[in-house]
Amino acid sequence: MTTTDEGLDARYDYARTIALEAARMGMEYYRNRSGLTIEHKGSDRQDMVSIADKRLEEFIRSRLAERFPEDGFVGEEGGTLDLQACCLWVIDPIDGTACFLNGLHNWCVSIGLAIAGEPVIGVIADPNHDELFHGCRGRGAFVNDTPLRVSEATHVSQGLLGTGTFHKEGKHHFIPFLERLLAEGGMFFRNGSGALTTAYVAAGRLIGYYETHLKSWDCLAGLVLVKEAGGLANDFLAGDGLLQGNPYLVACPGVYAQVEALIGPSIRIGQPERIRRNS
Incomplete structure (x- = not known):
């Protein structure tokens, strides 16, 4: 910087x-x-x-x-x-x-x-x-x-997970993910605003948020909040993520790996970025 x-x-x-x-x-x-x-x-x-x-x-x-x-x-x-x-x-x-x-x-x-x-x-x-x-x-x-502090949940059954899909890209991954989430005892939440949903992850109101394809203006501000609140995020800006968007995942550390596995290979544009927890 x-x-x-x-x-x-x-x-x-x-x-x-x-x-x-x-x-x-x-x-x-x-x-x-x-x-x-x-x-x-x-x-x-x-x-x-x-x-x-x-x-x-x-x-x-x-x-x-x-x-x-x-x-x-x-x-x-x-x-x-x-x-x-x-x-x-x-x-x-x-x-x-x-x-x-x-x-x-x-x-x-x-x-x-x-x-x-x-x-x-x-x-x-x-x-x-x-x-x-x-x-x-x-x-x-x-x-x-x-x-703000992210949730302490360690399993998807311990809270609500924000979800969403972009109609032009990635929607074929969405229903299979929901089926796997529900099979694990998890429950999904959608409010129509990627920025607010990300903020709710940072606030610990949601355990995580997965979107099959999101644009940078919907989430870049929220990424700062999640990371500063002790959460994890995939490498959303990889490739041309800034202008074209990418699959998107933010979550508390206790469920990130589980949610990533439920999504499958489509989310793995980058490894989760670990941010130090503020004291």
Whole structure:
């Protein structure tokens, strides 16, 4: 990491401020969602976007660019900018758009920062529940002011496992995995937001989360939280994971290997990355 600690502190503080502001803006759109124009991305009727997504991303990117003009961006709606920059913001302005547009509370604002290719800062703002999940490499992870710690579960039967599948890629792995999970006495959970589901793993509310294919803007912020909370993650950014996505697994240490075995070879794009537990 080549940025200074002072520069890291400034980015961490500002990311929290901007995420909260964007979340408040998102709530205004959410309360008036019946008037939003909805578009569908390509042929996938489940992959939706609204003017709220676009305006929130424009707001986040413009504010970050004003403060840190040397940084680059990867955004779900706005594409990429300056990918060679050392500091790269990875943004999902409304993660869980389908939930947002259908009046469900499972959506959030997700802002992550990678430095020299490594996830370093993660901020996830959930205005429906007044929760701000945030973390920074080596400094821990928190929900509001409460430290996060992953579950102590040692078997999939001891908690809920977040799951999901992307309709275009990897879905043929999904049902076989669910069958194996249920056979082991496990139970699955899905809320429609990859960022929130990952945050719940960091908070110990879920024992893990498997997605057959996820995009970086859905999970890069959450990866920081899980690692800082003592969890494990597969090497999601391997290959072209930043731009094209990859299979995704995060879990507490006690169940990671079991879940990986239940998934099978499709998850093994990289070995689990062990992060030291914070004292």
